[in-house]
Amino acid sequence: MRLICAEGKLWREQRRFAVSCLKNLGMLKFGGKRDRLEARIIGAVDESVSKLSVHSGRQGVDPFETLHHCLGNLMNRIVFGKDYREDDVVWKWLRHLQEEGVKHIGVAGPLNFLPILRLLPRFSKVFDYLIDGKRKTHQVYKQIIAEHRNQVDNGEETMDSVLAAFDDEMRRRMNSDDPGHFTEPQFLHFLADLFGASTDTTLATIRWFLLFMVAYPEEQLRIQQELDAVLRGKNVSLDDRSALPYLEAAIAETQRIRSVVPVGIPHGTTEDTLIAGYEVPKGSMVVPLQWAIHMNPKYWQDPTKFKPERFIAQDGSLAKPEAFLPFQTGKRMCLGEDLAKMMLFLFTGRILQRLNLTSPEDQQLDLTGECGITMTPKPYRLIFTSRS
Numbered sequence: 001m002r003l004i005c006a007e008g009k010l011w012r013e014q015r016r017f018a019v020s021c022l023k024n025l026g027m028l029k030f031g032g033k034r035d036r037l038e039a040r041i042i043g044a045v046d047e048s049v050s051k052l053s054v055h056s057g058r059q060g061v062d063p064f065e066t067l068h069h070c071l072g073n074l075m076n077r078i079v080f081g082k083d084y085r086e087d088d089v090v091w092k093w094l095r096h097l098q099e100e101g102v103k104h105i106g107v108a109g110p111l112n113f114l115p116i117l118r119l120l121p122r123f124s125k126v127f128d129y130l131i132d133g134k135r136k137t138h139q140v141y142k143q144i145i146a147e148h149r150n151q152v153d154n155g156e157e158t159m160d161s162v163l164a165a166f167d168d169e170m171r172r173r174m175n176s177d178d179p180g181h182f183t184e185p186q187f188l189h190f191l192a193d194l195f196g197a198s199t200d201t202t203l204a205t206i207r208w209f210l211l212f213m214v215a216y217p218e219e220q221l222r223i224q225q226e227l228d229a230v231l232r233g234k235n236v237s238l239d240d241r242s243a244l245p246y247l248e249a250a251i252a253e254t255q256r257i258r259s260v261v262p263v264g265i266p267h268g269t270t271e272d273t274l275i276a277g278y279e280v281p282k283g284s285m286v287v288p289l290q291w292a293i294h295m296n297p298k299y300w301q302d303p304t305k306f307k308p309e310r311f312i313a314q315d316g317s318l319a320k321p322e323a324f325l326p327f328q329t330g331k332r333m334c335l336g337e338d339l340a341k342m343m344l345f346l347f348t349g350r351i352l353q354r355l356n357l358t359s360p361e362d363q364q365l366d367l368t369g370e371c372g373i374t375m376t377p378k379p380y381r382l383i384f385t386s387r388s
């Protein structure tokens with residue numbers, strides 16, 4: 001079951017379906033659907049900005065909770081067709097579970113190589129926690145699906161979402177001679193994979209971006225100057241992407257210097273092959289080390305320095321170096337790349353357009369991360385001051 005861990009026919013069918021769902025929901029370059037998705041994202045960004053701008057005190061605030069709620073709720077709308085109040089008990093619990101789950105999956109990583117480790121208490125405890133979390137999350141999803149079906153049966157209006165599309169496809173397939181893998185258990189895994197893969201990665205990238213903006217205030221200023229000169233007071237929108245190459249370059253540089261999926265997702269070889277002179281037999285597990293590529297001095301001069309300039313081509317446009325692979329490459333590469341880029345651009349652009357970011361005086365900035373399945377910044381506080 002699932003999508004991220006699936007193979008063969010199941011994976012091909014479910015991946016194709018996921019991509020078509022996201023396109024239908026607006027993951028496109030232009031058009032009315034794209035505009036509707038943009039409006040959804042802007043709703044979440046504006047909520048974040050207004051919540052963050054309240055925090056201009058000398059102590060500052062960790063933007064994590066606000067961003068987790070706003071971005072998570074945006075993905076709730078896209079994936080489940082539902083949103084929650086920030087203090088909703090179920091939503092608070094789901095957020096907590098995700099935060100802990102992401103750390104624990106990192107601890108459980110060595111089990112991929114040595115399954116016997118699951119017998120050790122440290123690993124068996126984590127394993128049980130993950131299984132229990134999955135079971136409880138699926139209970140919540142079942143309830144959301146039931147609510148959706150009730151609304152449909154009562155002729156009530158529902159939000160466009162991945163959940164609604166999967167449910168429709170399931171009904172359609174049930175009456176055809178090709179049911180495929182559109183089953184109730186796959187439904188739950190599919191929703192979990194899309195929500196999980198999208199929220200944690202995008203949230204971690206935005207948190208790294210804000211932290212680097214404070215660590216490199218001259219870069220923050222340069223982006224704001226670009227925003228002011230190009231937009232002249234108009235709010236950032238997706239149509240401005242090509243006119244704001246420095247903002248795009250700073251996002252790319254954040255994704256390079258802090259790969260949020262530093263160890264990549266393990267893959268398997270489908271035939272015997274030779275990599276850099278090493279014979280790798282068919283059926284081996286291959287782990288693509290993104291961190292090693294993004295920090296390799298062969299491809300990047302001064303790799304430990306935050307330099308958005310390296311993504312600016314000679315003609316001033318955004319450069320696309322070959323060794324830049326935050327979404328990986330090939331058949332299994334991230335299927336949500338375009339949606340992620342829309343969210344990253346609108347969140348970072350609108351936050352910097354409206355707010356100045358500084359660090360409280362008593363805080364020593366720490367740019368090292370914590371590694372679970374994703375690499376996230378350690379907790380930090382920022383002071384957000386309105387620019388108007």
Ligand code: HEM
Nearest residue numbers: 004197198201202205261265327328332333334335336340
């Ligand atoms: C900054 C944000 C994101 C980053 C850095 C990121 C990165 C990645 C990476 C490195 C992979 C593994 C690719 C491979 O194994 O070759 C992946 C897979 C995946 N991503 Fe993303 N991702 C992001 C956002 C999203 C979003 C917004 C969605 C969906 C809405 C998404 C859905 C997926 C799915 C479903 C897969 C599995 C694809 C497959 O196995 O065929 N991701 N992502």
